[in-house]
Amino acid sequence: xxxxxxxxxxxxxxxxxxxxxxxxxxxxxxxxxxxxxxxxxxxxxxxxxxxxxxxxxxxxxxxxxxxxxxxxxxxxxxxxxxxxxxxxxxxxxxxxxxxxxxxxxxxxxxxxxxxxxxxxxxxxxxxxxxxxxxxxxxxxxxxxxxxxxxxxxxxxxxxxxxxxxxxxxxxxxxxxxxxxxxxxxxxxxxxxxxxxxxxxxxxxxxxxxxxxxxxxxxxxxxxxxxxxxxxxxxxxxxxxxxxxxxxxxxxxxxxxxxxxxxxxxxxxxxxxxxxxxxxxxxxxxxxxxxxxxxxxxxxxxxxxxxxxxxxxxxxxxxxxxxxxxxxxxxxxxxxxxxxxxxxxxxxxxxxxxxxxxxxxxxxxxxxxxxxxxxxxxxxxxxxxxxxxxxxxxxxxxxxxxxxxxxxxxxxxxxxxxxxxxxxxxxxxxxxxxxxxxxxxx
Amino acid sequence: xxxxxxxxxxxxxxxxxxxxxxxxxxxxxxxxxxxxxxxxxxxxxxxxxxxxxxxxxxxxxxxxxxxxxxxxxxxxxxxxxxxxxxxxxxxxxxxxxxxxxxxxxxxxxxxxxxxxxxxxxxxxxxxxxxxxxxxxxxxxxxxxxxxxxxxxxxxxxxxxxxxxxxxxxxxxxxxxxxxxxxxxxxxxxxxxxxxxxxxxxxxxxxxxxxxxxxxxxxxxxxxxxxxxxxxxxxxxxxxxxxxxxxxxxxxxxxxxxxxxxxxxxxxxxxxxxxxxxxxxxxxxxxxxxxxxxxxxxxxxxxxxxxxxxxxxxxxxxxxxxxxxxxxxxxxxxxxxxxxxx
Numbered sequence: 001x002x003x004x005x006x007x008x009x010x011x012x013x014x015x016x017x018x019x020x021x022x023x024x025x026x027x028x029x030x031x032x033x034x035x036x037x038x039x040x041x042x043x044x045x046x047x048x049x050x051x052x053x054x055x056x057x058x059x060x061x062x063x064x065x066x067x068x069x070x071x072x073x074x075x076x077x078x079x080x081x082x083x084x085x086x087x088x089x090x091x092x093x094x095x096x097x098x099x100x101x102x103x104x105x106x107x108x109x110x111x112x113x114x115x116x117x118x119x120x121x122x123x124x125x126x127x128x129x130x131x132x133x134x135x136x137x138x139x140x141x142x143x144x145x146x147x148x149x150x151x152x153x154x155x156x157x158x159x160x161x162x163x164x165x166x167x168x169x170x171x172x173x174x175x176x177x178x179x180x181x182x183x184x185x186x187x188x189x190x191x192x193x194x195x196x197x198x199x200x201x202x203x204x205x206x207x208x209x210x211x212x213x214x215x216x217x218x219x220x221x222x223x224x225x226x227x228x229x230x231x232x233x234x235x236x237x238x239x240x241x242x243x244x245x246x247x248x249x250x251x252x253x254x255x256x257x258x259x260x261x262x263x264x265x266x267x268x269x270x271x272x273x274x275x276x277x278x279x280x281x282x283x284x285x286x287x288x289x290x291x292x293x294x295x296x297x298x299x300x301x302x303x304x305x306x307x308x309x310x311x312x313x314x315x316x317x318x319x320x321x322x323x324x325x326x327x328x329x330x331x332x333x334x335x336x337x338x339x340x341x342x343x344x345x346x347x348x349x350x351x352x353x354x355x356x357x358x359x360x361x362x363x364x365x366x367x368x369x370x371x372x373x374x375x376x377x378x379x380x381x382x383x384x385x386x387x388x389x390x391x392x393x394x395x396x397x398x399x400x401x402x403x404x405x406x407x408x409x410x411x412x413x414x415x416x417x418x419x420x421x422x423x424x425x426x427x428x429x430x431x432x433x434x435x436x437x438x439x440x441x
Numbered sequence: 442x443x444x445x446x447x448x449x450x451x452x453x454x455x456x457x458x459x460x461x462x463x464x465x466x467x468x469x470x471x472x473x474x475x476x477x478x479x480x481x482x483x484x485x486x487x488x489x490x491x492x493x494x495x496x497x498x499x500x501x502x503x504x505x506x507x508x509x510x511x512x513x514x515x516x517x518x519x520x521x522x523x524x525x526x527x528x529x530x531x532x533x534x535x536x537x538x539x540x541x542x543x544x545x546x547x548x549x550x551x552x553x554x555x556x557x558x559x560x561x562x563x564x565x566x567x568x569x570x571x572x573x574x575x576x577x578x579x580x581x582x583x584x585x586x587x588x589x590x591x592x593x594x595x596x597x598x599x600x601x602x603x604x605x606x607x608x609x610x611x612x613x614x615x616x617x618x619x620x621x622x623x624x625x626x627x628x629x630x631x632x633x634x635x636x637x638x639x640x641x642x643x644x645x646x647x648x649x650x651x652x653x654x655x656x657x658x659x660x661x662x663x664x665x666x667x668x669x670x671x672x673x674x675x676x677x678x679x680x681x682x683x684x685x686x687x688x689x690x691x692x693x694x695x696x697x698x699x700x701x702x703x704x705x706x707x708x709x710x711x712x713x714x715x716x717x718x719x720x721x722x723x724x725x726x727x728x729x730x731x732x733x734x735x736x737x738x739x740x741x742x743x744x745x746x747x748x749x750x751x752x753x754x755x756x757x758x759x760x761x762x763x764x765x766x767x768x769x770x771x772x773x774x775x776x777x778x779x780x781x782x
Contacts, residue, residue: 060545063545067541069504071533075530084515089746103761106500110494118771
């Protein structure tokens with residue numbers, strides 16, 4: 001394979017791996033805070049236990065999250081040096097701020113983890129809030145760099161490639177920063193809520209559990225469903241704003257996402273199917289008339305640009321339509337699952353039957369799949385550019401021949417770590433089951 | 442002061458902080474392995490007790506260093522990224538294995554031996570990899586093919602300076618960690634561990650100084666520029682040596698209770714020794730980042746970007762100082778933590 005493809009594959013895999021842990025790292029502290037607050041209000045020790053057990057899980061995953069984050073941070077400089085040369089001149093600020101947010105998270109996580117029993121309650125609460133703030137802030141700040149790559153701003157580039165007229169804050173507040181940052185944050189919160197729901201539902205499906213255990217898992221499931229419902233709805237509303245942002249600042253990406261070739265008003269929205277280059281349309285899709293125009297500009301007569309406005313060499317790969325649909329599809333299904341479950345519980349006031357629990361078990365992995373396809377869509381949808389209309393990926397990548405061997409080395413590392421983390425989590429929670437903790441409560 | 446000089450000074454400062462924290466981290470891992478399985482178990486416990494809450498913070502300082510290099514000196518990334526791809530990538534690969542396994546050790550007690558072994562061995566290899574970057578910057582190991590820089594592995598591996606640098610890195614790591622853990626053991630009033638680490642500090646100190654001097658002797662011929670600068674800077678290096686001698690002598694001073702060694706002042710002196718040495722070496726390294734292809738001013742970003750970054754540093758560390766203080770009180774001072782069984 002050629003070096004550019006190898007470099008992209010290595011970095012993409014590293015990011016794809018890191019995102020699993022990073023997403024959990026952003027969302028889980030918020031769930032822990034919710035449990036701590038509920039314990040404070042209701043004085044029900046089950047919530048304290050929840051916070052404690054989630055913290056243990058968080059600590060295990062955080063190790064991989066910090067380590068893989070370090071890999072990603074170092075690897076981007078090594079694999080795409082020419083990209084970092086521009087980043088360093090224009091959008092260095094969020095990179096640096098991110099490190100400090102990360103440092104706050106790391107310091108307070110150690111404090112919360114190893115000194116919780118020696119801290120007064122207020123200080124303990126401040127610690128976990130600092131962890132959550134640090135985690136979310138670092139996600140937002142690193143997303144800023146990603147947003148800037150999609151909609152670069154705050155500099156000019158002279159014909160010989162020199163960067164001039166740098167405006168640090170214009171780069172920081174680039175057009176897609178706001179919507180993208182909210183999207184990343186809400187979707188991370190949502191994903192963790194559904195992961196918790198999955199675990200609770202899985203436990204509730206077991207026939208042999210004590211009433212105390214059942215009550216414990218039901219409480220966890222309820223928190224997760226409420227939080228998941230709110231966050232999934234928020235993600236969807238924000239997704240709509242993202243589409244409008246794309247329409248305004250990144251129309252080529254929107255056209256590729258929707259498989260639209262001809263510029264038109266009253267453009268239909270194609271759901272499902274795949275984009276066919278020969279037929280110049282999305283095949284086997286359900287078409288919602290005027291849907292895309294409405295999505296892009298809140299009016300049916302909004303003119304949406306099609307791919308044929310640009311030369312074909314500037315198109316992203318056409319399969320991004322599928323990635324986009326998987327993300328949006330899962331998002332919609334999750335809203336449905338969350339609200340239907342809450343309706344069942346509160347309006348019908350009935351216990352969840354086995355088939356509903358089974359559906360809930362799938363919600364967490366589905367949410368994670370949506371996160372992965374969403375990131376793939378955003379990065380592949382930007383191709384052939386690393387920085388839209390400024391720097392091509394082929395020019396940014398390293399020319400070192402060692403990339404191939406590093407690729408296989410790191411892939412082995414990631415596969416190993418996925419298995420080892422799963423193993424350690426299982427090992428720990430098997431030895432310390434809820435039933436045991438409930439007895440000593 | 443020139444903006445670029447200020448930037449490189451910050452960079453050397455971060456390198457200083459990381460070299461101390463990293464030495465403690467990797468060194469503690471190594472001592473934890475050595476004393477994990479025999480009667481001197483308390484030395485291992487002391488090392489691990491220090492390691493558990495601190496590794497995350499240490500790790501972040503490594504990231505701060507890398508990000509600062511790239512953001513302060515963006516024009517250096519192409520050269521640095523190209524020639525350092527393999528050593529740095531291998532370093533972070535091992536670091537990942539180390540940190541994850543170290544945390545897993547807490548939660549999967551049954552596998553403690555293999556995990557302890559990992560932490561100890563990577564505690565030697567990672568510093569060796571990181572310190573091998575230093576000789577690369579001295580000159581003579583980079584060549585160009587079609588204007589593209591490549592590291593000459595053959596020449597690097599055949600040159601004694603690489604191995605002396607590695608030896609220097611490892612002896613520094615072990616010396617700093619043993620003298621620090623001696624003080625940490627004193628704070629925990631674990632006298633058994635105290636004597637173990639004092640014993641190691643006593644032989645490691647002179648070895649470290651001797652290795653440092655020998656390493657300069659092995660510098661490649663292309664590095665005559667830095668050797669000259671070091672000779673001109675003899676005063677600073679002499680001062681560093683003085684701090685070492687004072688700190689080392691304090692290991693033998695008897696206290697009122699009859700125990701030998703003034704651990705706390707001794708540690709402070711040794712930290713000063715390295716601070717002075719690193720700044721002196723850093724100023725001798727000027728004006729080059731990589732000799733002869735890249736100078737500090739060549740690599741430097743534009744001032745418009747630099748000054749906002751300085752403010753971020755000031756605010757960032759400002760916010761973190763209370764957090765570090767709390768951290769110190771909880772893990773380096775609180776007897777309930779230090780003396781737990």
